[in-house]
Amino acid sequence: MKKIAITLLLASTLLLTGCLGFGEDAPVVTSTADQKGVYANGEFQAQFPETWEVFGKRDFTSEISSNTQTVFRSKKKNEVFIANVSVVKNILPEGMIIGDYSKKLNESSAAVLQNYKKLDEKDESGKMITIFQGKRSTKDPLLKFVQTIISKEKTILIATAAFITNEDEVVAQEAQNIAQSIQFVQ
Numbered sequence: 001m002k003k004i005a006i007t008l009l010l011a012s013t014l015l016l017t018g019c020l021g022f023g024e025d026a027p028v029v030t031s032t033a034d035q036k037g038v039y040a041n042g043e044f045q046a047q048f049p050e051t052w053e054v055f056g057k058r059d060f061t062s063e064i065s066s067n068t069q070t071v072f073r074s075k076k077k078n079e080v081f082i083a084n085v086s087v088v089k090n091i092l093p094e095g096m097i098i099g100d101y102s103k104k105l106n107e108s109s110a111a112v113l114q115n116y117k118k119l120d121e122k123d124e125s126g127k128m129i130t131i132f133q134g135k136r137s138t139k140d141p142l143l144k145f146v147q148t149i150i151s152k153e154k155t156i157l158i159a160t161a162a163f164i165t166n167e168d169e170v171v172a173q174e175a176q177n178i179a180q181s182i183q184f185v186q
Helices: 002-022 098-112 169-181
Strands: 028-033 036-040 044-049 051-055 068-074 082-092 114-124 127-135 144-152 155-164
Touching: 036 051, 044 051, 044 068, 044 082, 044 169, 068 169, 082 169, 098 114, 098 127, 098 144, 098 155, 144 169, 155 169
Parallel strands: none
Antiparallel strands: 028 036, 036 044, 051 068, 068 082, 082 155, 114 127, 127 144, 144 155
C-alpha cells in the first residue's frame, strides 16, 4: 500500500510539473545598482526600468500568441494606450537570413497597420532595428514601434516596443531601451 501511495505521489508530481511548466527554465528578475531590472529566462535577457512590470508565459491568457515569451508594461498608465514591449520567439525559415526576415516582418506590418510609415532601419552588429508607426484601425491612436530582431542559429527573437506617438518622452525612451537591450544568454 505504501509503495502504491509513493508511486501515485511521484506520478502526480511529475504530471503537474509537466503541466505547470516547472521543468522549464524559470525566469529570473534581478535588480542592478542603477534601479534597472534584468529579466532572464535561460535563453535571453533584457534590461528594464523598475518602473515597468514584467509578465512571463505563465501570466498570459489564451489570447496571447504561444510564441510570445515575455511582455514588459509601463506602470505609468495612459488612458489611450499603455506603453509595452513584447518579446516573441520564432524559428528562422530554412535558407533565410536575418535581414530578409526583418524585411518580411516589415512588409507584414505594413499590410496590417493603417497609415504605416517606416521611420528608420539599421543593422547594429547583427541586431536589426526598425522604427515605424501605424494604427490598427481608424479609431485607434497612432502608435510608434521600435522593433529589434536578433538571431542565434535558427532562433529569432523579436522585441517590439509600442507606444503612442505623443507618449511621455521618458516612457518612450524606456520602451525603446528595453527593446534594444534584448540579447541571447551565452
